[in-house]
Amino acid sequence: GYRTALLTGASRGIGEAVAVALAEAGLDVALFARNESDLARVAGRVRAAGRDALVLAGDVTREEDVVRAVREAEARWGAIDVLVNNAGIGLFKPTWEVAADEWRRVLDVNLTGPFLFCKAVVPGMIARGRGQIVMISSDVGRRTIPDGAAYCASKFGLQALTEVLRKEVRAKGVKVGAILPGMTDTYFAGSVQGDPRKADWLKADDVARAVLAMVAAPPHAQIDEIMLHPMIQEY
Ligand code: NJP
Structure with missing residues (x-):
């Protein structure tokens, strides 16, 4: 089984739930995000589950942050077995009201960030002949949905990256899968986790369970994608 994971967007929301779930499943977890005090809290939860936690502060859009984080995790554990590309931001407004800088930021965080992490982690996985990459994508x-031009474009792009990379690394023993969650109660797009108006939405733990199912597939099988929605969501 896999022993170590590097997780982006680990400071809250889905990432926090995935961090704890991976630790409870026996993996050491490197936690990457910008907010160090949130990361320290999540690291405490990983250690309480009996696993090693590594706090890696950085921005997924900065290649130097990404490379340094991967180097630190590999130096500590010798290998990153699982990469979870979870960091992401939402932006929902009519296309013509999206500022050019907002457009670029959404593409940069949601698509270029995962690309940079894959680029940094995959060579080691190929060298070892094993590894699992999990993209937290979206339904x-x-x-598509109205008001979602930048967000949908970023996640459609992420799906393309996922599928291309899967074809490139399958024969080298590396698995690439995507989780496509629907409406999930987190801090996403400026909301607050636990807001009673989202009581019927997916919980971060529901998404974490899907990640674990993917990571726990036996060596001869890969799960390409898992899409999940709350029962109340129409689509
Ligand atoms: O959102 P939130 P979720 N560099 O806001 C981090 C997808 N999804 O958990 O840097 C590094 O609670 C941020 O940390 P910090 C969604 O697209 C969600 O819902 O400290 N990290 C925090 O840990 C995304 O891909 C829903 O601010 C950066 C985390 O990302 C994933 O789920 C539906 C960063 C965001 O936590 C997790 O989002 C769906 C950066 N530049 C897909 N920018 C949903 N919630 O309904 C942000 O279909 N982060």
């Missing part, structure tokens, strides 16, 4: 990475 709207497969179908």
Whole structure:
């Protein structure tokens, strides 16, 4: 089984739930995000589950942050077995009201960030002949919604990256999969986790369970994608 993971967007929301779930499943977890005090809290939860936690502060859009984080995790554990590309931001407004800088930021965080992490982690996985990459994509990475031009474009792009990379690394023993969650109660797009108006939405733990299912597939099998929605969501 896999022993170590590097997780982006680990400071809250889905990432926090994935961090704890991976630790409870027996993996050491490197936690990457910008907010160091949130990361320290999540690291405490990983250690409480009996696993090693590494706090890696950085921005997924900065290649030097990405390379340094991967180097630190590999130096500590010798290998990153699992990469979870979870960091992401939402932006929902009519296309013509999106500022050019907002457009670029969404593409940069949601698509270029995962590309940079894959680029930094995959060579080691290929050298070892094993590894699992999990992209936290979106249900709207497969179908579009009004007001979602930048966000949908970023997640459709992430789906393309996922599928290309899968074809490139399968024969080298590396698995690439995507989780496509629907509406999930987190801090996403400026909301607050636990807001009673989101009581019927997916919980971060629901998404974490899907990640674990993917990571726990036996060596001869890969799960390409898992899409999940709350029962109340129409689509
Ligand atoms: O959102 P939130 P979620 N560099 O806001 C980090 C997808 N998804 O958990 O840097 C590094 O609670 C940020 O940390 P910090 C969504 O697209 C969600 O819902 O400290 N990290 C925090 O840890 C995304 O890919 C829903 O601010 C950066 C985390 O990302 C994933 O789920 C539906 C960063 C965001 O936590 C997790 O989002 C769906 C940067 N530049 C897909 N920018 C949903 N919630 O409904 C942000 O279909 N982060």
